Amino acid sequence: MNQKARALLCVCVLVLPVASHAAANYFWKLGAGNYWHQGHQPIIDDARWDWLEINYPSEEAVEYLNRVQAINPKQKYLMRIWPTNGLGNPKYDLGTACMFDYLYKEGVREQIHNAIKAQVAVCLKLKNLHNLIGFTFLEELPGWWGLGSEVGWTEDRTKVPERFEAYRAAIEKERGKPLVMDQETRLWIGKKYTDTLAEIHKAIKDAAPGKMVLYWHHSGYASLDEKGATLEGQGVYPFHFSDIVKPDYCDGLMAYPNRPENFERRYLWFIRKAKCPYFTQLSHPSAMRLTNWPDAVVMAKTKEPWNMGYFLFCTGACNTKQWNDDPTVPDIENVGGTAMLHQRRICAQEGIGMDIVRAYFRPEVELDAPLNNSKPGGVTALTAVIRNPKDPSYFLKADEAVARNVKASIFLPNGWSVDARHSVPATVSIGDLAPGEQKAVTWYLKAGKRDAVAAKTPIRVTTAAKDMPSGEKVITEDTEVPGFLPHGILSSGTSWVEPGYRIPSDRPFLILEGMSSPVRNPTITDGVQTLTYKGELNAGLKLEIDPKGVGRLYATNLIPPIDTLKDSSDPSRFRCWSEGYTVAGAHVGKYIRGGLKYKATMSGKVTGGAQSYMILRFRDAANEIKDIPCLFSCLTDTWKDAVSSDIDVPADIVLLERVYLYRYGNKGSIWYGQPSLVCADTPSEGLDVTPQLVGQPIRLSQGGLTEITYADEDPPSSTPRVTVRVAKEKPAH
Structure with missing residues (x-):
């Protein structure tokens, strides 16, 4: 190690500025949470958790979380913001910008800071804002931001990684010397990493005063703090936790409980010394743990005053025939798409949100009430469909999902009554309903005046069952039982x-x-x-x-709606893009048939020399990326509704992964409407x-x-x- 590198390393080791939390007790401030992105699970599966780690917070997601809070007003949130999409090299990390893009690519720093403000502003629309604990910037760092694998895991530790070549000229200009991968360069990389993170963290703090910022570290990287770590060591990233976790910038970190020895060596020693809060990830997949499942749960719940809680990460196919598989998962559930069932079982075993679950499920009732056809003195048939919404997967004992002693009762306004001669009584005992079971009850009513059924005097049907909250349906208008939905x-x-x-x-x-x-x-x-x-x-x-x-x-x-293209304030109803090269992108993730002709269509307009450009990113059977560009320079300064181009998709293509829209030439302004991609071989x-x-x-x-x-x-x-x-x-x- 040369003298300058040794001096830099000594400075990094000796300085330990940390956030001050000496008097605080953070134990279980978050509790048991879940790694969340908006999906298709019932709302109660989200509402039951103490907290949620939110990926890519959007307007739609925040609106949904406001509905979740109506069920669980105490639920807390940690928001993972991701302001780097589409600002980097599309060849790496799905086009996510890294720290060198931030430092050396024109306009990227400003775009990232603007995106931070915009994403934080969306998060601040939560109704119960005190439930928003804080933010993380990306996840599993230094991987996404600091070129972690190129710095920490290259086989030849002296070779400049290929990904650095795009930034070589700017780096050499700043440092005044040729770029070589020596110890001094590695320390310089670590300094750039912590400096840029400090800027990012401060920007988040400024946008959300009083909220935490937490650093999400990937357990595959050792810091220079770790015993035995050297600049040349495999898996070592040249930074210190104390250069990230410090007052006014970053409050704490994510500590991954892989196994007790690693947990202590990599994280807990620093946490105790810095007295900073942390959260953990409880990984259900056995391949992500070096312990058995019960011990992983114990580690995640370590009784340290700084342990705020854990979030569960579950993929569905969590068991891999390894020694540390969760023995309570049946083989029939060990496939993709069963994560929801795994989560329910774990919650039942750990007692997570069971009070929320039990308070949520009630005998549901829907009505078919043809009030528009009723006539005073006539008979109107009103049918109630009663359903038990409980599912056995929520409970340790399946019989708890049975709705027992179910009853339904009808209450009518003055002038309306149950026809005693032809109808069942006003209260009907239905008996037990199995999970998901539905039964109908029809009352024959002597109709009164139609205007007697009003807001203050409605028709009301209630349901009751043993050890369940009551249900209710209130109507004042002609009503049908919901059905015929997707x-x-x-x-x-x-x-x-x-x-x-x-x-x-x-x-x-x-x-x-x-x-x-x-x-x-x-x-x-x-x-x-x-x-x-x-x-x-x-x-x-x-x-x-x-x-x-x-x-x-x-x-x-095939292309899902891209909401970021819309702008209700613009006359076109779509957003004007006058900055940046990448306009928008959308994850598609749909399997398609290769060897067919597809038609790509876009709408929009351009001014000032901007040009349209769309890239369709496919994957072939070998999982290799294949990008197909299309619709280049096809828009004019007059709005066009449908500009199309046929695309021959190669026979080995199996997946449409993403779509990207660009402001080609990086000048002028462009408006894009919703693009489409359809199979042209299927006739209209x-x-x-x-x-x-x-x-x-x-x-x-x-x-x-x-x-x-x-x-x-x-x-x-x-x-x-x-x-x-x-x-x-x-x-x-």
């Missing part, structure tokens, strides 16, 4: 009930739309008639089946696939309830792979 399918065997009280025919239309991974031989049954589509239904395709069993396939847009009038339909179209029970069940030949998925809708009328095109 159902996102996560697993084969999913069932739901469709009402048949006011349907024009007992033969409905069926609409199945592919959403993510392909489904094989999708099947719909009413318990008697069963209809199967013999084939694969891919994302971007919609199957419509009429009541006679005639089926047609239609192409649908649809493709007749009737010969691939086997079985009989389903029938609905007119005046009753029909249980519909969907099945296919695929394992559970974490996001809906297909949506299914039973429709009373022919869908519009």
Whole structure:
């Protein structure tokens, strides 16, 4: 080690500025939480946790969290902001900017700081703002920001990593010497890392006064604080925790409890010395732990005054036939898409949010009340559909999910009454309802004046059951039982009930739309008639089946809505982009058929020399990225609604991963409408696939309830792979 490098290292070791928390006790300030991104789970699965770690907070997510807080007003939040998307080299980390982009790429620093302000401002829209504990910048650092693998894990420790080449000229200009990967350079990298993080952390603090900022470290990297760590060592990143966790910048950190020895060596010694708060990640996948599952839980709950709590990370396919698998997970649930079931079991075992769960579920009631047809003195049939919404997966004992001694009661305004001669009594004992079971009760009413049913004197139906809160439905208008809605399918065997009280025919239309991974031989049954589509239904395709069993396939847009393109204040209703090269990007994550022709379409306009440019990022069967550019310079200064280009997608492509929109040339202004990508090989009038339909179209029970069940030949998925809708009328095109 040369003299200058040794001196720099000594300075880094000797200086220990830390945040002052000496008098604080942070134990379990957060509690047990979950690693969250908005998905398709029932709201109670989010509301039950003490806290949530929120990924990519958006307006939609904050609105949803405000609804969650109505169920659990004490729930807390740690927001992970990510202001770097699309500002870096698309070749690395999905185009996420790193610290060298921040330092040396024109405009990136300003764009990141603006994005920080914007993302924090969204988070500050939480209704119960005191429940917002604080923020983290990205996650698993130094990986995303500090080029962690290039600095810490290169095989040749003296070779300048390829990723550095884009910044070589700027680095050499700043340092006044050729770029070589020696000890002095490594210390310089560490200094740039901690300095840029300090700027970022201060920007977050300024945008959210009084809120915590916490550093999220990846356990795969040792700091220079760690015993035995050297600048040349594999897995060592050249920084000190004390250069990050310090007053007015960063309050604490994430400490990963991999195994007791590592936990102590990498984190706890510093936490005790700095007296700073920390949170942990409790990893359910056995491949992410070096301990058995019970010991991992114990470590996450370490009784240190600085331990604020843990969040659970669960993928669904958590057991890998290893010695440290969770023994309570049955094999049938050890597949992708079952994370929700794992989380429910862990919560039941640990007693997490059980009071919230028990207070949430109540006997549900929906009404079919044809009040518009009622006449004074006449008889009106009012039907209540009572459902037990509990699921056994929420409880350690399955029988707790049974709704026992269920009763339904009707209360009527003056002039209305239950017809004693022809109707069941006003209160009906239904008995026990199994989990998910529904039963209907019909009262025959002697109708009074229609205007007697009003806001202050409504028709009210209540439900009651042993050890459950009561339910209620209040109406003043003609009301129908909800039905004929899209159902996102996560697993084969999913069932739901469709009402048949006011349907024009007992033969409905069926609409199945592919959403993510392909489904094989999708099947719909009413318990008697069963209809199967013999084939694969891919994302971007919609199957419509009429009541006679005639089926047609239609192409649908593969690109999800990109909300960041919208601006209600602009005359076009879309945002004007006058800065930056990357305008927007969207994760797609849909499996498609390769070897076909697709049509890409965009709308928008340009001024001042800006040019349009779209990149479609695909992955092939070997998981290699293949980018296909399209729609270059196709917009003018007059808004165009539909500019299209056909794309031949190679046969080995299996996945459309992302879409990127650019302000090519980095000048002028550009407006983009919602882009689309559809399979051009599917005709606009649809493709007749009737010969691939086997079985009989389903029938609905007119005046009753029909249980519909969907099945296919695929394992559970974490996001809906297909949506299914039973429709009373022919869908519009």
